Amino acid sequence: DAGVTQSPTHLIKTRGQQVTLRCSPKSGHDTVSWYQQALGQGPQFIFQYYEEEERQRGNFPDRFSGHQFPNYSSELNVNALLLGDSALYLCASSLLGQGYNSPLHFGNGTRLTVT
Amino acid sequence: AQSVSQHNHHVILSEAASLELGCNYSYGGTVNLFWYVQYPGQHLQLLLKYFSGDPLVKGIKGFEAEFIKSKFSFNLRKPSVQWSDTAEYFCAAFMEYGNKLVFGAGTILRVKS
Numbered sequence: 001d002a003g004v005t006q007s008p009t010h011l012i013k014t015r016g017q018q019v020t021l022r023c024s025p026k027s028g029h030d031t032v033s034w035y036q037q038a039l040g041q042g043p044q045f046i047f048q049y050y051e052e053e054e055r056q057r058g059n060f061p062d063r064f065s066g067h068q069f070p071n072y073s074s075e076l077n078v079n080a081l082l083l084g085d086s087a088l089y090l091c092a093s094s095l096l097g098q099g100y101n102s103p104l105h106f107g108n109g110t111r112l113t114v115t
Numbered sequence: 116a117q118s119v120s121q122h123n124h125h126v127i128l129s130e131a132a133s134l135e136l137g138c139n140y141s142y143g144g145t146v147n148l149f150w151y152v153q154y155p156g157q158h159l160q161l162l163l164k165y166f167s168g169d170p171l172v173k174g175i176k177g178f179e180a181e182f183i184k185s186k187f188s189f190n191l192r193k194p195s196v197q198w199s200d201t202a203e204y205f206c207a208a209f210m211e212y213g214n215k216l217v218f219g220a221g222t223i224l225r226v227k228s
Contacts, residue, residue, distance in 0.1 A: 042205050042218030056215055104216060106159040
């Protein structure tokens with residue numbers, strides 16, 4: 001049991017469409033980070049949410065946006081999808097009170113395919 | 116730029132062989148280092164972590180890693196691998212109080228029974 005749950009598990013979209021991915025953090029965690037893992041590469045940091053605000057952002061365009069809800073769950077939105085957005089999107093949760101470097105707990109990911 | 120590099124993308128070993136996976140990071144300041152493992156069909160799981168103190172850290176399932184500051188390295192080792200160790204291994208680092216975990220590209224380990 002991962003503790004972190006993501007939905008959906010798989011998704012197929014067409015170029016130009018918009019997509020929303022969802023994440024529920026591990027019980028007791030208050031911080032959610034999103035990563036993109038392209039085929040053959042390690043996860044790349046997209047952004048992190050805490051107290052419903054974006055705390056830090058990686059090198060991703062504004063087409064990638066997010067939201068955190070009062071129950072700590074989070075959404076990742078991608079607009080104007082490109083073929084290059086095809087990847088596994090990982091959600092990770094942590095507890096900020098354990099320090100900035102507290103280990104992340106990952107979900108199983110959402111596999112997005114853009115055709 | 117802050118980065119993490121892993122030396123080998125694919126490693127094939129026979130059971131009982133010794134394992135060492137290389138990891139280097141590029142940052143001269145404070146780093147916190149991690150090894151994560153992803154078994155087929157499963158989520159990323161933490162194997163071990165180094166924050167400070169003894170540079171030799173032990174993790175789950177008999178894995179250990181050594182932090183060598185002078186070499187900017189954090190290599191993962193296991194004396195005797197098992198078929199069940201077949202997985203993809205990722206080295207990662209928090210650098211200078213950053214909120215983002217920087218990952219290497221991963222090493223796919225296949226253990227032949």
